[in-house]
Amino acid sequence: MNDYGEQIVPGFAYRFQGEQLVSERSDFQQIDIYENPSFGRLLMLDGLTQTTERDEFIYHEMLVHVPLMSLENPRRVLIIGGGDGGTLRRVLEHPSVKLAVMVEIDRRVTELCRELMPSIAGDAFDDPRAEVLFADGIAYVRDGGEAFDAILIDSSDPVGPGEGLFTIDFYRAAAARLTDGGVLCAQSGSPGFQQDELHRAYSHATKAFGDVRVYVGFVPTYPGGMWSFTLAGAALSLDPSAAAARAAERKIGARYWRPELQRGAFDVPQIVHDVIAPDGPPHTWGLSPAEHDRA
Ligand code: SAM
Secondary structure (H helix, E strand, O other), X not given: OEEEEEEEEOOEEEEEEEEEEEEEEOOOOEEEEEEEOOOEEEEEEOOEEEEXXXXXXXXXXXXXXXXXXXXXXXXXXXXXXXXXXXXXXXXXOOOOXXXXXXXXXXXXXXXXXXXXXXXXXXXXXXXXXXEEEEOOHHHHHHOOOOOEEEEEEEOOOOOHHHHHHHOHHHHHHHHOOEEEEEEEEEEEEOOOOOHHHHHHHHHHHOOOOOEEEEEEEEOOOOOOOEEEEEEEEXXXXXXXXXXXXXXXXXXXXXXXXXXXXXXXXXXXXXXXXXXXXXXXXXOOOOOOHHHHHHO
16 A cells, blocks of 8 residues: 655645555656545546545535626536546536537546546546647637637646746736626645735736636635635626526536535635735645645
């Protein structure tokens, strides 16, 4: 039984046990997949937990359903990253979606997840509405083309290939690729342990969008459990009763998301407000290793 894990901040780490199924260095990152007795198969990139078979539904439902339920009729959706296919699967649960383009930089992540963690994507990769491209999402968004009703950033942390997905230039380029009333939603890290990441995602998004809000969900295998998402658009509409009607009409069977979260998930604790405040972040619990190295 392997013992592996993730250093969260100096002196505090997450430890997992289980058999290692794959350990491969791709052109972009270190890819490791493990078998874990409690969370099923678990993907790590560059030593950071990305997704597990048993709690992926929480992250993916919150990244997808909150933005798509805020839209009356989402038809064209762009996913940046999301190599495991969990975001693509939830997007395709919305019947109004006619095209879901997924732009993943690392083909090996998708190939290995399809082979070893197929339950996460289900049959999303075979859906005729899905278009999967292996390319850099930053260039794809920057280089123009057709507009989307929603752009979902399911990226790894802002290190390595994911760094450029948290910049003002990227958010401005993404804003230009949205239809009128379109929204962008990005995973923005742990409000406890990645306070610089969340502060940067939020403050940069406010330079590109008129209405930017942060909401949270709880993903057990992510650092600290509480995870943040940054939703942005010209004028967001977050109405639980409209979402309830849409969920019924779209027959969305969710295990974590519920219509009340269209408002409830945005009632974030004071610490999140402190992190995104102009004079934030407060660095409540020490700096993360990356921040520590930079400090
Ligand atoms: N849920 C995870 C999280 O919150 O950390 C993210 C999971 S998903 C596997 C992250 C994906 O983003 C990876 O497969 C990675 O290769 C991809 N990625 C990172 N930078 C990218 C870029 N610039 N363009 C496209 N995909 C990128």
